Amino acid sequence: MSQPLPVAIDVLGGDFAPSAILDGARQAAALGIAVVLVGRAADLEGHDLGGLDLIECSEVIDMDEDGARAVRVKKDSTLVRAAEAVRDGRASAFLSAGNTGATMASALLRMGRIKGVTRPAIATPIPVPGSLPTVLLDAGANPECTAPMLVQFAQMGSVYARSRFGIHVPRVGLLSIGEEDGKGNALAKEANELLRVGAAGPSVNFIGNVEGRDIMSSDVDVVVTDGFTGNVVLKTLEGGMKFFAGKVFEALVATPEAKEAAKVLLPQLMPLAEALDPSTYGGAMLLGIDGVAIISHGSSSAVAILNAARVANDMVKADLVGALRVAINADPVS
Amino acid sequence: MSQPLPVAIDVLGGDFAPSAILDGARQAAALGIAVVLVGRAADLEGHDLGGLDLIECSEVIDMDEDGARAVRVKKDSTLVRAAEAVRDGRASAFLSAGNTGATMASALLRMGRIKGVTRPAIATPIPVPGSLPTVLLDAGANPECTAPMLVQFAQMGSVYARSRFGIHVPRVGLLSIGEEDGKGNALAKEANELLRVGAAGPSVNFIGNVEGRDIMSSDVDVVVTDGFTGNVVLKTLEGGMKFFAGKVFEALVATPEAKEAAKVLLPQLMPLAEALDPSTYGGAMLLGIDGVAIISHGSSSAVAILNAARVANDMVKADLVGALRVAINADPVS
Numbered sequence: 001m002s003q004p005l006p007v008a009i010d011v012l013g014g015d016f017a018p019s020a021i022l023d024g025a026r027q028a029a030a031l032g033i034a035v036v037l038v039g040r041a042a043d044l045e046g047h048d049l050g051g052l053d054l055i056e057c058s059e060v061i062d063m064d065e066d067g068a069r070a071v072r073v074k075k076d077s078t079l080v081r082a083a084e085a086v087r088d089g090r091a092s093a094f095l096s097a098g099n100t101g102a103t104m105a106s107a108l109l110r111m112g113r114i115k116g117v118t119r120p121a122i123a124t125p126i127p128v129p130g131s132l133p134t135v136l137l138d139a140g141a142n143p144e145c146t147a148p149m150l151v152q153f154a155q156m157g158s159v160y161a162r163s164r165f166g167i168h169v170p171r172v173g174l175l176s177i178g179e180e181d182g183k184g185n186a187l188a189k190e191a192n193e194l195l196r197v198g199a200a201g202p203s204v205n206f207i208g209n210v211e212g213r214d215i216m217s218s219d220v221d222v223v224v225t226d227g228f229t230g231n232v233v234l235k236t237l238e239g240g241m242k243f244f245a246g247k248v249f250e251a252l253v254a255t256p257e258a259k260e261a262a263k264v265l266l267p268q269l270m271p272l273a274e275a276l277d278p279s280t281y282g283g284a285m286l287l288g289i290d291g292v293a294i295i296s297h298g299s300s301s302a303v304a305i306l307n308a309a310r311v312a313n314d315m316v317k318a319d320l321v322g323a324l325r326v327a328i329n330a331d332p333v334s
Numbered sequence: 335m336s337q338p339l340p341v342a343i344d345v346l347g348g349d350f351a352p353s354a355i356l357d358g359a360r361q362a363a364a365l366g367i368a369v370v371l372v373g374r375a376a377d378l379e380g381h382d383l384g385g386l387d388l389i390e391c392s393e394v395i396d397m398d399e400d401g402a403r404a405v406r407v408k409k410d411s412t413l414v415r416a417a418e419a420v421r422d423g424r425a426s427a428f429l430s431a432g433n434t435g436a437t438m439a440s441a442l443l444r445m446g447r448i449k450g451v452t453r454p455a456i457a458t459p460i461p462v463p464g465s466l467p468t469v470l471l472d473a474g475a476n477p478e479c480t481a482p483m484l485v486q487f488a489q490m491g492s493v494y495a496r497s498r499f500g501i502h503v504p505r506v507g508l509l510s511i512g513e514e515d516g517k518g519n520a521l522a523k524e525a526n527e528l529l530r531v532g533a534a535g536p537s538v539n540f541i542g543n544v545e546g547r548d549i550m551s552s553d554v555d556v557v558v559t560d561g562f563t564g565n566v567v568l569k570t571l572e573g574g575m576k577f578f579a580g581k582v583f584e585a586l587v588a589t590p591e592a593k594e595a596a597k598v599l600l601p602q603l604m605p606l607a608e609a610l611d612p613s614t615y616g617g618a619m620l621l622g623i624d625g626v627a628i629i630s631h632g633s634s635s636a637v638a639i640l641n642a643a644r645v646a647n648d649m650v651k652a653d654l655v656g657a658l659r660v661a662i663n664a665d666p667v668s
Contacts, residue, residue: 129581140511143519177474177565185477185562212566213573228519229563231511232546236567239547240574244610247463248582251602258602261595268585268592276578 004034006053007312008082008091011039012060013098014300018047021097024305026050031306033313036091038082055090057081063298067101071109079103083110086291093292093312095283097300104141107286107293114321116328119145120288121153121227122295123160124234129275131218135161135170138224139284140231147190150174150224151333154200156287157222159327163318164285164311167221172200173210175225175233183209187226194333201331241276282307285315287324292316338368340387341646342416342425345373346394347432348634352381355431358639360384365640367647370425372416389424391415397632401435405443413437417444420625427626427646429617431634438475441620441627448655450662453479454622455487455561456629457494458568463609465552469495469504472558473618474565481524484508484558485667488534490621491556493661497652498619498645501555506534507544509559509567517543521560528667535665575610616641619649621658626650 009025011018018039025035029052038055059077061070071080079098083106085091096103104120113120121138128134137157142149154172161170174192176184181192188209195206210220215233225233248269252262262269274280282304283296292315296308343359345352352373359369363386372389393411395404405414413432417440419425430437438454447454455472462468471491476483488506495504508526510518515526522543529540544554549567559567582603586596596603608614616638617630626649630642 128577143511143522175566177477177562177569185560188477188562211573212569212571213576215570216574216577225566226519228511228522229566232509232559232563232567233570235511235546236549236570237546237574239545240550240571241578242547243462243550244575244578247606248603251599251606254602257598261598264591264595265585265599268588269582272581272585 004316005089005092006034006036007309008036008038008055008085008094009305009309010078010082010094010096010098011037012043012078013096014296015298016301017097018043020300020302021305022047022049023302024309025052027302027306028309031310033309035309036085038078038085040078055081055085061099061102063099065099065102067099067103068105070099070102071105079106080110083107083293087111092316093294095294095296095308095312097283097296097298097305100140100295103293103295104286107289107291111289111291111293114288114290114325114328116332117288118149118152120286121156122284123157123287124284125281126215126237127276127280128216128218129272132165132167132221133281134215134220135222136215136225136230136234137222137287138227138230139234140227141286142227144228145187145226147187147194148333150187150191150226151194151199152328153224154195154204154206154222155327155331156324157224158204159323160285160287160320161221163315163320163323169205170221171207172204172222172224173207173214173220175212175223175229176209177211179209179211181209191224199333203327203330238278245273245276279304279307282311291321338650339424339426340368340370341643342370342372342389342419342428343639343643344412344416344428344430344432345371346377346412347430348630349632350635351431352377354634354636355639356381356383357636358634358643359386361636361640362643365644367643369643370419372412372419374412389415389419395433395436397433399433399436401433401437402439404433404436405439413440414444417441417627421445426650427628429628429630429639429642429646431617431630431632431639434474434629437627437629438620441623441625445623445625445627448622448624448659448662450666451622452483452486454620455490456618457491457621458618459615460549460571461610461614462550462552463606466499466501466555467615468549468554469556470549470559470564470568471556471621472561472564473568474561475620476561478562479521479560481521481528482667484521484525484560485528485533486662487558488529488538488540488556489661489665490658491558492538493657494619494621494654495555497649497654497657503539504555505541506538506556506558507541507548507554509546509557509563510543511545513543513545515543525558533667537661537664572612579607579610613638613641616645625655
């Protein structure tokens with residue numbers, strides 16, 4: 001077997017860049033995952049690159065820049081160079097915890113779409129402690145969607161749940177505001193009709209509409225929705241869980257007696273906290289791009305980057321992109 | 335002061351009807367809240383009506399019936415008769431834990447809209463333990479909205495947060511997928527523009543876009559969105575919180591040692607559980623109807639009904655409808 005291509009890691013993206021990113025990259029390398037760093041030398045002085053290869057560039061796209069515009073203007077930025085490394089066969093995948101819009105734009109413009117894909121979507125695993133996660137898509141790439149786009153998301157989400165989590169026949173639900181087929185807004189109703197008549201093809205196991213309360217349950221594997229609703233859901237859950245966890249933690253340290261009691265409960269509570277920690281899944285996958293591209297959370301820790309590199313590596317090995325290509329072209333959505 | 339009109343309670347709506355509903359109604363009456371029951375005599379045999387007045391009717395709308403259709407067909411149902419009792423001056427307000435769509439349709443068709451209101455909206459208080467709740471609207475009445483409708487929701491939500499929670503100048507946020515004004519889908523962008531130029535009038539304190547993670551925070555008092563997104567958010571939070579609470583509970587009873595430790599923590603954890611319990615706020619308010627109409631959760635307990643009756647009574651006394659009328663007509667949204 002030939003030497004695998006490395007995962008390109010944007011060292012300068014994310015709230016804790018470059019330290020946490022470098023730390024995660026070194027940990028990934030130590031586990032035998034080939035990685036290549038993409039960064040600006042000036043920002044890396046005094047940091048430990050762990051002897052890893054560096055693709056040097058001269059620009060950085062800030063977190064609050066307009067993504068599409070920044071990618072056009074900053075042609076020598078880490079995000080653009082990382083996507084180009086994949087396009088040019090110098091890397092197998094790229095990941096960034098930086099500007100989400102710019103990561104999407106860079107992947108789309110430099111790596112291109114899989115033939116037949118109307119719009120790439122962000123697929124985010126929603127943790128379901130004690131069970132496999134639910135794949136939510138689109139989690140924010142496309143604020144406006146058409147029903148045929150949602151049908152394609154059903155196809156891509158199915159492939160991803162299979163490749164990534166080994167779910168042989170993933171159950172795909174359409175997010176709506178009632179389980180009955182006729183419930184929802186115009187987009188959900190139209191998408192439901194298309195999915196009901198099998199527009200996504202025989203490989204998609206459509207189980208009908210699901211509601212918000214089903215997302216964190218083991219009743220569905222893939223939840224399809226437009227990027228506006230999906231992003232709102234993701235951030236609502238993130239905020240709600242963080243808030244709840246914070247309140248539980250406050251209760252555990254409220255008094256000296258509570259602190260003692262909390263020690264007894266830690267073995268039970270820690271796995272829950274871990275399961276709900278977004279860093280466990282390493283980030284969101286941009287599905288529909290002609291290559292593996294991972295958008296990690298802005299607040300990514302070293303562990304999150306390590307996990308993202310591992311996922312990127314796994315998805316390259318599993319030929320996620322090839323499987324997506326087959327699924328999209330087997331059942332093209334008109 | 336003249337004898338106040340009673341709150342009409344649909345005795346046959348909800349998962350635990352009629353027992354829990356009757357129980358809640360009797361508790362409300364015991365606290366001096368005037369109530370009148372609306373029910374079918376046959377269903378109430380052997381139940382304790384506590385000597386309360388009963389408006390008798392012959393039909394019941396089931397939970398899974400199409401709301402609008404059921405209201406047209408079942409003219410002698412509890413839901414229709416309860417709304418008519420308000421219209422005809424026999425009751426001050428009505429509340430039901432039954433079919434949400436039918437409750438809305440019945441309120442709209444029998445009680446009518448406040449002049450100038452394009453569409454009534456469901457306003458649901460989202461608990462924020464340790465802080466006042468956030469009012470979310472529309473939580474499901476209108477799956478399709480226009481930007482001017484969202485502007486009106488901002489006006490109505492402000493009035494409600496003031497009347498119900500005593501927030502003098504409620505901070506109103508527009509739910510979107512980025513805090514910057516230009517972020518979101520077409521609807522959110524257009525609504526943001528209207529709210530920015532003051533289309534909701536000087537009485538609305540618009541603080542800009544908010545994200546899902548802000549809903550359960552003390553940074554915003556009223557969150558405005560379309561009824562599809564709002565309903566998805568509501569059910570996502572409900573599901574997420576229930577799931578998380580269940581997992582924490584599992585941890586607390588996992589071993590004999592954990593159970594002992596949990597006893598110490600109960601005084602800290604119980605207030606949190608209570609604050610997050612939907613029954614605390616009694617239900618959602620249908621804003622924009624020419625009268626007070628409350629939609630309680632299908633799984634309402636006696637306490638939820640008691641609290642809903644209390645809220646109904648308070649909102650009648652505070653002349654919520656009068657305040658809404660003034661706000662809508664002071665700054666009509668074109």
